Amino acid sequence: MNQQPSARAAVMNDVARLAGVSHQTVSRVLNNHPSVREETRERVLKAVRQLNYRPNALARGLAGRRSRVIGVVSFDTILYGPAATLLGVERAARRAGYGISIVALEKLDRAGVVAAVDALTEQSVAGVVIIAPLLTAAAAVSSLPTGVPAVVVEAGTVGDLPTVSVDQVAGARLAVGHLLSLGHETVWHIAGPRDWLEARDRIDGWRETLEKADRRVPPLIEGDWSPKSGYEAGATLAGRPDVTAVFCANDQQALGMLRALHERGIRVPEDISVVGFDDIPEAEFLSPPLTTVAQDFDEVGRQCLATLLELLEAEEGLPVVHPRVQPALVVRASSGPPTLR
Numbered sequence: 045m046n047q048q049p050s051a052r053a054a055v056m057n058d059v060a061r062l063a064g065v066s067h068q069t070v071s072r073v074l075n076n077h078p079s080v081r082e083e084t085r086e087r088v089l090k091a092v093r094q095l096n097y098r099p100n101a102l103a104r105g106l107a108g109r110r111s112r113v114i115g116v117v118s119f120d121t122i123l124y125g126p127a128a129t130l131l132g133v134e135r136a137a138r139r140a141g142y143g144i145s146i147v148a149l150e151k152l153d154r155a156g157v158v159a160a161v162d163a164l165t166e167q168s169v170a171g172v173v174i175i176a177p178l179l180t181a182a183a184a185v186s187s188l189p190t191g192v193p194a195v196v197v198e199a200g201t202v203g204d205l206p207t208v209s210v211d212q213v214a215g216a217r218l219a220v221g222h223l224l225s226l227g228h229e230t231v232w233h234i235a236g237p238r239d240w241l242e243a244r245d246r247i248d249g250w251r252e253t254l255e256k257a258d259r260r261v262p263p264l265i266e267g268d269w270s271p272k273s274g275y276e277a278g279a280t281l282a283g284r285p286d287v288t289a290v291f292c293a294n295d296q297q298a299l300g301m302l303r304a305l306h307e308r309g310i311r312v313p314e315d316i317s318v319v320g321f322d323d324i325p326e327a328e329f330l331s332p333p334l335t336t337v338a339q340d341f342d343e344v345g346r347q348c349l350a351t352l353l354e355l356l357e358a359e360e361g362l363p364v365v366h367p368r369v370q371p372a373l374v375v376r377a378s379s380g381p382p383t384l385r
Contacts, residue, residue, distance in 0.1 A: 119148060119151070153181075194352075302331070319378065
């Protein structure tokens, strides 16, 4: 399903080199973008003539008609959250009668995001969805060419672009509040990587909930979303009698923690309660079944498409919106009241 820039994009790069400008500038000239200086425009058009470059005939043929394809910029990952977000967008597009064209990037930086949007624009997509959970990607979307209808997913609020995201802070509050309501004095947290916006929001929700309840905030334990980081944290926390509850930033880390606690004879939830985040399909089949925070990725996709279609339908500019999808706590057997160890 991944879509890489076509051979045609390589020819455009030749035009850019000959004219001494960027790939993005060539794209703007060919799309009659008003922000290009006349001298630069003439230089690009001269290079186009020299190389006998022919802009996308399909794009010209679609003038005046809306494409039924949505472009999606994502990154190459098997992590559950971004992959499920992509699937949610694809399902919503299909229900609305649109196909999708995907550019999957190995690195979500400014150059990669801008080039991907340019490549999709050349394909005459109706609009673009950018899945941008990393700080670098969130910063990159502020550099997009103007005039491209775009919605950003998983990026909080970024500049003047509409964004759709799950309320990660609220999800962390649900997890920590649940554990405190069971009688735990405090809750430890295995965090995700600091360059992920979701990880930062979950840290904020964890800390705010403890502080509001006037509870001790334990030292934060850094993780990397992987079961291994959860396992290593579990091996450390198993030896501490003051640990009775742990909130893991995702279910994969919780999986690793459950394994480490089991190997050391620590009972879950009798000795330590564990709560995850995401509600992966395997969560209910772990031992014990995992209490976790579920994200409604289908609703994220639906709101994303609704926001993008509003942009396409609008005759004038619309107010920038940032709809938030609310998460839900799913209580299973991995959480319970604390007992003496």
